[in-house]
Amino acid sequence: MSHKIIAQEFKPIQENLLEKLNAINDKIQNYYTANKKKTMVIENEFNDKLAPHYKKRFELISKTKGLDDFWSSVISQAMISNFDTEDETFVKYLSNLDLSCSYDAEKEMSVRKLTFHFKSGNPLFTNTTLEKVLTNTAGEVKMTNSSITKNETKNNNNKNKKRKEAPRSFLLNFIESQEPEVSELFEEFCKMFEDPFTVLLENEEGDEEDDDDEISFDGEEDGDEGEEDEEEEDDE
Numbered sequence: 189m190s191h192k193i194i195a196q197e198f199k200p201i202q203e204n205l206l207e208k209l210n211a212i213n214d215k216i217q218n219y220y221t222a223n224k225k226k227t228m229v230i231e232n233e234f235n236d237k238l239a240p241h242y243k244k245r246f247e248l249i250s251k252t253k254g255l256d257d258f259w260s261s262v263i264s265q266a267m268i269s270n271f272d273t274e275d276e277t278f279v280k281y282l283s284n285l286d287l288s289c290s291y292d293a294e295k296e297m298s299v300r301k302l303t304f305h306f307k308s309g310n311p312l313f314t315n316t317t318l319e320k321v322l323t324n325t326a327g328e329v330k331m332t333n334s335s336i337t338k339n340e341t342k343n344n345n346n347k348n349k350k351r352k353e354a355p356r357s358f359l360l361n362f363i364e365s366q367e368p369e370v371s372e373l374f375e376e377f378c379k380m381f382e383d384p385f386t387v388l389l390e391n392e393e394g395d396e397e398d399d400d401d402e403i404s405f406d407g408e409e410d411g412d413e414g415e416e417d418e419e420e421e422d423d424e
Contacts, residue, residue, distance in 0.1 A: 228293040262384040274357040281310040296326040
């Protein structure tokens with residue numbers, strides 16, 4: 189994108205002044221470009237340090253029976269308000285989640301890939317993995333994804349059943365959509381991947397607050413009943 193100031197658009201300004209402004213603007217943009225490249229180099233180094241730890245977490249979740257629903261719980265708690273008819277089935281068969289990142293400072297390009305892993309027997313689709321990729325090249329965002337293969341066995345079993353509406357899935361729509369706007373939801377998944385325990389702890393804190401409210405409410409009820417008993421004794 190050119191940042192040159194076009195003289196014809198600013199006729200009242202002298203041409204020599206515009207040239208000076210353009211020269212200053214070029215230097216400013218050069219600093220921005222250099223800073224972006226440095227940031228990408230740092231991001232790449234940071235990602236290299238994180239990668240082995242993410243791998244250990246992935247392997248632990250994959251090999252431990254008690255953790256096979258870990259990501260199902262995290263995603264459900266974070267996004268259940270957006271769930272549609274098939275999303276509970278989606279997370280039920282979700283076994284693991286992975287995120288890979290690569291950065292090219294010279295091309296000003298970053299590529300991040302979310303990979304959803306699934307258990308066997310999934311009635312929605314036959315894929316064992318689904319990928320969602322976000323590519324950012326000098327600020328231009330592009331979304332790509334895996335092709336979803338629907339489970340025809342389920343479709344054949346249900347072909348004679350009348351449904352009021354077709355099954356829908358917020359999560360599958362996210363994976364299939366290639367609209368740039370989906371990048372915001374992609375970022376949410378990345379944050380969940382980086383720190384899933386924040387999601388879980390926030391939910392637990394909410395449950396504790398609900399419990400406190402219930403105790404307080406019950407206490408008020410008990411107090412009201414006590415007052416009613418005293419009034420009855422006075423009447424006698």
